[in-house]
Amino acid sequence: MRSDTERNRKNLIQAAARLFEVAEGPISMTEIAHEAGVSVATAYRQFASVEEVLNTYRQDVGQLLLEFSERQQGSGVQRLESISRYWIRLVRERGAAMVPMRNRRGYLARLWEGADYLLVQANAVRPALRDAMQEQSLPDIGDKAVFLWNILFDPREIFDLLDTVGLSEQQVGSQLMAVLLGGLRGFAEGQGANAEPASHSAGREK
Template identity: 40%
Template sequence: MADRQAPPGGGQKLRSDTRRNRRRLLEAVGQLARESPDQLTMQAVASRAEIGPATAYRYYSSVEEALEAYVLSVVEELREFSVTSSAQGRPLFDAVVNKWMDLLGEHGAALVRLRSRRGYLERLHSGNETIAATRDAWSEPVRGLLDDIDAPAEMLEYALFLCNIIFDPREVQDLLRETHLSRREVVARLSEAYLGALRGWARAG
């Protein structure tokens, strides 16, 4: 008996279904993180996405894994903005900071839920996909700042470490919610604090 063959285009339809289901699940993660963060479970995500729980678990084994994928998609958007920008130096850094603030405004509720017991550098060195995308998003803007202040290029990894601390989503949102500072003021103060940290690190080295 001849082997059965999939109908033409069957594989393409499967890939299309996979992309659609993943997109719906990640959209559901973001919606629930904003609306009902205490009820963020895989069952709730599947229900919001209108996908059966068994199907949802085929894509993500836990809500933490779904959150990780959601955060990665946000960071990838920042990376795409950064690497395709025509700006350089301080203007590039300012543009990426403002894009990050836009993303925090839209996705911050989900970003702050994902915490790790491991530090930035440990995750970077172990090949964590989200941290690698974060590095790629910020590397060129930060490298431009280092050039502007005549800091050594070898300081880049430490500079990215400091960037991760100062522009942490949880702390940025805390400033916006709990102080009288406007978004523009928060951006200005954090950016200047970051420049000060870079200069201080370079002097200490």
């Protein structure tokens, strides 16, 4: 990719993030282009839609989580807690731009169809989730574990706990981790003998 093309692409992603951080309504590609200092035609040469710009931003944030995850050591629970706490920090620093645009389709439907911005995040938490469940003598429930993690660690809910309730990042991490571990057990025990085979999601892991 040419240097000016790469620069325009990065500028558009950063411009979209700035706009979405303060947005109270829809953002147009024209607004993103203006904020980035490029023409609308240039913006559309890089991205087909506003959603694509935002999903690329989400994927970049998810990549940071994946790289952090791959450096972690220790037990599954220890790694899962470290990864989850790092995600809370990323949300506080970068997550406001990920809140305004919500997709009507379910998380697992989009994940299993291969949405890159969801895959990178899922790959960051899958190994630790699987190992944490094994340590608790729980059956592998596949991507239902990632589904539960995604519900609890949704940026909008994290901001609600931080800003509305007034919890610290440490408190949010501790309380959500406690709920997550209990929820994983509930999912596994509720599923009983019909637990999803590990192979269902194994092909999606990096």
